[in-house]
Amino acid sequence: MSTTVPTRAAARRRRVRLPGGVALVLLLAFVFLSVAGPWIWGDAAGATNVVDANQAASAKHWLGTDDLGRDLFARTLVATRSSLVLAVLATVVGGVVGVALGLLSGASNRLGKVLGAVINLLMAFPALLLSIFFAVLFGIGSVGSVLAVGASFAPGFARITQTLTASAISRDYVEASRVLGKGPVTVVLRHVLPNIAEPVILYTTIHIGTAILALSGLSFLGLGVQPPSYDWGRLLSDGLTRVYITPTAALGPAVAIVLAGLTFNMAGEHLSDLVGGRRSAPRQVDAAPAPADGPGATGTETSSRGAHAEGLADQAFGSSTAPAARPLLEVRGLRVVYPGPDGGTVTPVRDVSFSVAPGETVGIVGESGSGKSMATSAVAQLVEAPGSVHAETLRFDDVDLTRRTKDDERVLGRSMAMIFQDPGEALNPAIKVGTHLVEPAVVHLHEDKPLARRRALDALRAVAVNDPERRFGQHQHELSGGTKQRVCIAIGLMGEPRLLVADEPTTALDVTVQRQILRLVAEVRDETGASVLFISHDIAVVSEISDRILVMYAGFVVEEASTEELLARPAHPYTGLLLAASPDMAADRSRPLPMLDGRMPGPGVDLPGCYFADRCPRAEQDCRDQRPPLLQIGAPGHRAACWHPLTADDPVEAPALVEERAAS
């Protein structure tokens, strides 16, 4: 893990892009040759001169001459046209037939099954075998080989079109269109075709390169272009017979074939990079650094952090009444930085400090983009390059997480357990449940397998998985969501857990299952005495289980208090909103919900003041100018980062919370 220097990264990226230009130049050269080649070198290529026959490379004939004394360099250049034109034709033939078949089978269920099976069968055969088959059918020669190569391409085109169509047609926007009463033709024309066009065109570009190779191969076998016409494949096969006398005779066309194939492949790949880059939507996952959005997206983070605010923050941290015992986990000044677009950086976690006492349950609440999952990843040492973790203090028990050793790994593996949001994703689909459980015990506790197995069954029993023996031998896809999450918790029990990090462990589950898992986490905590770091977007869920709650916004901890204190006297306006915006079972139905439109500043935004100010009904100029440090407010242990905190006089359902209209 190291800090990436932005400028160098940017420079490297520019260099990697270069071959795109090479591909373009080559592409233009080939197009020029196929248009102008026969005009310029046509005469030289056709002029026979028996005296000069079978010559090796010389200044006069760069690639030597053939058995009729024709200049092979000129012939290679002239053959560009026939080689390329035939390749394009073959690709078009294959493309038209394949796309039509693919659209048909992708758009209709019954037909799709039959066609799909046929396409699958054809796909199993290598193109060359199909080409030979079709060459027999269509006859030997240019037309035959174009049809043959085209026909051998059709299954591939059909497959990709079918897949794309099927995926496009199941999208919600196609369904919405159907609900609006649009007919199938309209739907295909307006929604399906435009969305599959790009990948199909890319596929076509790459296949022109493949077609050049395939046609040359057929010509090489003598099944393609017939004399007196010639293409590269023909020249190559002629040259090969004289490879001992004039090796260049074979090398010239060989180089041409490779260069052309390479050019179209590269062009296709760069085109797809371009398109892919343009279309990739910003990732909204909490854990992922989203590209910068909004004003002030660039600029470095460190330069603008006011020294004053920093000092205050330190002071605040010192003054907070930390739990009496030495905390199990201590985090101070945590920052997570990723290289951003355009050589800048993005900072999903800007400044996070907290501690977890032994046996304590601390909840972290925040919406997507708040940095809560990323902060958790940093604690669990799961942030990977190019991301980097910076912290004044990042300590777990006796392990300094900022510079851990091999031995520390073992300590962590034994005593820190993690539960992830989607238990289906967190269990390896190729590995049996039992292996997941046995593995850490064998690796970290050096247990032998029978013992580990016995303990694994105990762990499964402890998390109330029914029929543990059978589950032990099953794969994750055979379990229900709730059972998977139980298994994940059981894995944590295989060590000697002292900290359970639960990252949105119930978000993907139904409410009744969520309740079971919450109860299980509480049970495990009570029995093992482990601390819990519980992360969720749902403040209600967090408040059910936590002793203390941290509220995160835009990479900062904006408020921290014991659960009772936070619920009774929220100080930060954002906390107040979180508590009020989600209706509960006692919500007043005669009034609209307090709400707040707009977006959290992204990880690339750099603001001097409070990151919540733009959406905050209480914000004043000082909020925008200077960032409020996390300071003690009211009761001991209650800290908030706000210049104008809510007081007892401001009810949580502050009428001031932005009007519906104003926000959009």
Next chain:
Amino acid sequence: MTPALSVSDLTVRYGSVTAVRSVSFDLRAGSVLGLVGESGSGKSTTARAVVGLAPFTGTVRVGERDASSPRSRDAREARRRVQMVFQDSRSSLDPRFTVGQCVAEGLPAGERRDQGRRVRELLELVSLDPALVRNRPGQLSGGQRQRVAIARALAARPEVLVADEVTASLDVSVQAVVLNLLRRLRAELGLSMLFISHNLAVVRYMCDDVAVMFNGRVVEQGGVDDILARAQHPYTRALLAAVPEVGQRRLLSDAAIEASTAASPAPGPGCDYRLRCPVGPAVDPGRAICTTDDPGPGAPERVHAAVCHFASTRQGTDALAGSGELR
């Protein structure tokens, strides 16, 4: 008064699996009916069948008109009066369309000429800045995108709006924007709404009536306050007990905790909730009837039409009538 939407005996089968089994409900004109249940309970499939996206047997009536036949012209016309808003606005808006094009797609053929003005009106109706017409969905926030989807549905001048988990993929602070908007539209336009959600607190806030679904059928339905106060079906009570609430610390209590964690419904005859039922044969062996008899047939005689042998029976007055008014 004719219900805005009337569904009876709706059944959806996919191959050998029956996703929705004989579901019946009425959506009173101008009211909001909530469908709640866990994943796989069939609530979204019911919604999809109502708008014609899933093949079904049974009848669906929109106002006076029959919308059951998949192809007939009348049924198609009737279905146009029912519009749907999907859960994930990221995938329900074509990424290649502009906001304007998305909304315009919903306009009936007759209103195309006046397209620009109508689109602006609709965007204003959903509290979006009309200046956004040229933006693409990818440039908007989740809340804004969901409002574009609502505007597109409104463009078709629907009588019934089906909202399928419309706030499930939104952040808490933005969820309120969409909920408030839907409540305002209902009041201003007199829309009837079928509101599908897994969140009982949201359903309570949004709905007049509620139908609880389990394993493809409605196990209890009635006015929302009535259901919450006097739930008849143990599954409804288990759902209620599992609603996380700020500062309540109820989830860790033992109230109405389910008897098992079995994920699939009970096989064979009898009640399909019996394995998990907190008061059923899994805890009380005396309740043998639950393992032998399907509680379905007797449901109409019970309060809330509850599909449970041990629900109270109805006495005289119709328990459903006029119970769910907005407070």
Next chain:
Amino acid sequence: MTTATTLEPAGPLPSPALPAEPTASRARPWIRFVASRLLRLVVSLLVLVTATFVMVHLVPGDPVQAALGEQATPQLVELRRHELGLDQPLPAQYVHYLRGVVTGDLGRSIVTEAPVGDLLGTRFPNTLRLAVPAFVLVILIALPVGLLTAVRTRGGRGRVTRGVFVNVTGLFNSVPDYVMATVLSVVFVVGLKLFPAAGLTGPRSYVLPVAALVVGPAASLSRIVRVEALKVLDTEYVRAAKSRRLPRRLLYLRHVLPNMMTASLTFGAMILSGLVAGTVLVENVFGWPGVGTVISQAVIQKDFPLVQGVLLVLGAAVLLLNMVVDVLLGVLDPRSRLGALR
């Protein structure tokens, strides 16, 4: 908010939520799995046989006349037609052909009148002598190279490694095997005189043909392996495994490798069946006495029984290979087994 509801059937072809706690009756999916693959193989083989049969009858004009040339007397043509059974009604011919294929009687060459079966019997093993070592080498090269590069270039690291890898494999990928064979032959036979020029004349004669066959497929397969490995390295379960502080060796071998096998092997099967076809071209360059040197001549001479025989043998080899890969996948990845049963 929860995403629980997305588990509900949503597409036009919803896969109904699997019974999450399956019953014991599903305990032996293996037999059904292998049986379904065998059935698929038999159907595919039947289609292959039928296609080669139909091919001869779809060729415009009279195949025998075409094969014997314009000068052949009508008597000779008629005689040959009778010998080949072409004067019988189509269904009878088809039955005859099928029976022949099953018993290994592939008819006689129109040109040389030699039994096709015998010819292939001596030549096909030579083709396999090229294809099988090439197959093994491709796997042995592509898997470690792809996986290693993936680990090195993960998360935007190792840009130089990535650049070298992408460009080198891209280049090799674009060199068709027959061109590679030509170049190798020019350099090592003509230039350095290290290896024999043509034919099967001992261990040293294997080197160049096998090398020509391996380079391209190894390059493209290692690209695929890298992409697949990157995908797997990005998954939540690898993150989860890391959170358990497993040693690297275990992480890559047990948690990453099996999961990238599905896609890698599926693509690998395509590449490797292309390799079977590639022998056809490479054999022509090195004068290797396999089936490849036969087929081009046979097509040009319109020796249909021979063409049929070669296509049948190569096609069957490809289909068999695909089935082996399918079964392998079933062993490695339980999900694909499940998919086969749905």
